[in-house]
Amino acid sequence: MSVHLADQDRKALIVALSHRPGLAAAGTAVLPELNGLGAVSCGTDTAEDGRRVWAVLDL
Incomplete structure (x- = not known):
């Protein structure tokens, strides 16, 4: 399992x-x-590389 983080326009993508x-x-x-x-x-x-769960949060 891996967790990826990104930010843009005062929002966080996890x-x-x-x-x-x-x-x-x-x-x-x-x-x-x-x-x-x-x-x-x-x-x-789901995709070829596995299942993804994602959320966008306000910062």
């Missing part, structure tokens, strides 16, 4: 990547939790 190809997207329970913590937007998807 991405967690599993690095395990072939994993199906898990339940969406994490997204309401991220919104509850103040995420401006958030999402999850």
